[in-house]
Amino acid sequence: MLELRLSQGVLLKKILESVKDLLSNVNFDCSSSEGLCLQSMDSSHVALVSLQLVPHSFEFFRCDRNLSMGINLTHLSRLLKCAGNDDVITMKADDRSPDTINLMFENPKHDRISDFEMKLMDIEAEHLQIPDTSYEATVTMPSQEFARICKDLSTIGDTVAISITKEGVKFSVSGAIGNANIICRHNISVVKPEESTIIDMKEPVTLSFPLRYLNSFTKATPLSNTVIVSMSHDLPMVVEYKISGAGHMRFYLAPKVEDDAMEAL
Amino acid sequence: MLELRLSQGVLLKKILESVKDLLSNVNFDCSSSEGLCLQSMDSSHVALVSLQLVPHSFEFFRCDRNLSMGINLTHLSRLLKCAGNDDVITMKADDRSPDTINLMFENPKHDRISDFEMKLMDIEAEHLQIPDTSYEATVTMPSQEFARICKDLSTIGDTVAISITKEGVKFSVSGAIGNANIICRHNISVVKPEESTIIDMKEPVTLSFPLRYLNSFTKATPLSNTVIVSMSHDLPMVVEYKISGAGHMRFYLAPKVEDDAMEAL
């Protein structure tokens, strides 16, 4: 028996919106220790998506045994369109009907109740172990700023070089119409901490990435005011959106190799 | 001689928006007793649209003799796009030029006047007599809520079963991705009466309808805060939007027969 009650249903809507372009069919894994998790390579096997909603992020959390639910995200996303932003969402799975899950949406006035029975799928997936690494350079910045820069620069070129130095973070693109550099300086806002750009580094790192993927990751912008970008020379970058008191959404993306070479010159 | 002066021109704009997907060419009938009326089957001959604007809903109403004006709704809708929401709209027909009507839009400051001469059409139409029936079950609910439910459920399936019982109204759909039920409970809000869901029934009724038509009807949502859905076993349902102190817009739709059979099981 599984029963998860999320008082802010909008959170689940935002999560679906942030991954439905990258992923199609995925296993949601649930356990009493970890909560609700999702880990999957994107359909082109380039980026890795990792989501965790810890047990105490739910108003009610019951998970009698570890459970893996194969879900078609397009279908789930369509069902969630029927939930209001203020609705409480309850997800139930019953051992007696292992092929379906139940979703229930209740509006705050409790005069409208929607319930949905959704078919589950068998999805083969290998669970990758993601090592807990410390990164050479990390920038924490407003998530909307990061999203805007990735979108803006993709009108100029396909690949962005991201450089983290102690002065700030620089995004560079070159394309047929010219070259562009956007620099966000390290600056800590005491009044509005969520508007700070904070550099935390052991050594400067410059890596290049396809903007197409970064633009997909930034679909998660509504999940958090800030984004944390972590880079090391020989590792995939991590783009992390912390979900306030509830977990995180992380995207992993390997740097482009040819640019690594160029950078070494 | 016909002259109708509507101080809230936006009302005519909303009426056109609400029927222009269902109807193409229709007769507007005008008489001193009934006011301005429209009655027509939709182009696929499945649904019936019935509109009445009573004489006193006009600031000025003159109709010397009964008149039927054949109007291309696409053309009228295009002309009405030129009217501001605050404009006063005057419609004139003159016996000396029976093939055209004149529309005049005046903005509130009276420094902009637009006048249009529109060609009329000959439209053959039988006028159906709609009997005044009392229905077995009726639900009055917020029109936006009804519109949202019809829209939401059409992402899941094509046909909705609507059940009115004394507890409330239930909308059920099943499709390839699963099943859905949305229940709106009978509840009367004293503070905001327009947010009430009011059940009025002699006996429970369950009927099924194609969502495509319901979604067309809900284009009339801007006409009224509430919608009245009336159902009886052997009759078309009625979806009615009352136009405050001015008349009504009603849509009639026959239930799906196969579902009647299912319901009898």
Place this chain on the structure above:
Amino acid sequence: MLELRLSQGVLLKKILESVKDLLSNVNFDCSSSEGLCLQSMDSSHVALVSLQLVPHSFEFFRCDRNLSMGINLTHLSRLLKCAGNDDVITMKADDRSPDTINLMFENPKHDRISDFEMKLMDIEAEHLQIPDTSYEATVTMPSQEFARICKDLSTIGDTVAISITKEGVKFSVSGAIGNANIICRHNISVVKPEESTIIDMKEPVTLSFPLRYLNSFTKATPLSNTVIVSMSHDLPMVVEYKISGAGHMRFYLAPKVEDDAMEAL
């Protein structure tokens, strides 16, 4: 050496938006006496676009020698999408690299700096001398009103006849669905002068124009609250948007000849 610093970067964004449908590749001419100017026939060689930003409209203006910069407007428009509305925009050209210009966008907090290097083009263009004429009839009216009328009427026909008389300005269109006239009366608002419609005429003028071009010109509506339409019998009309304390954007369009003939009847 050229350096132009525009404190309201949004102005340059609006200018680009207003001409990018009409023009593709154009020369921006810069001189210490005239400031930044652009003059070009549209791609179909029907309308003439003329822009001037006078030197004192820039926060900083340096132009050592007359300079003509060939710019692909689609490219420039894409770069300007990366500028925030509040950004300060600086444009630099250096004699040592005559094939490129530099654009720099600084946000108000000065913690984000974007710089772009854009390639210039060789564009052959003849500079037309536009004589300074006095027109027979001129109407100054709210630019949004003018834009709305042109848009509304283009749903009815392709060609608008504009008549300026001492009572006001009349826009007439006829098409398959009927005829339309919109009259804006001469009226001076003391409280909100920008809402006035002011007629200034020596003699009445009626000329006809293709609405398609007028609708393109009204893309410049964000540049000014008012528009000035000037007409004379044997001259192209002028549609002018004054840029507050900074210059102007003017569009010239020849009247349709067949309608001139009709008007003479």
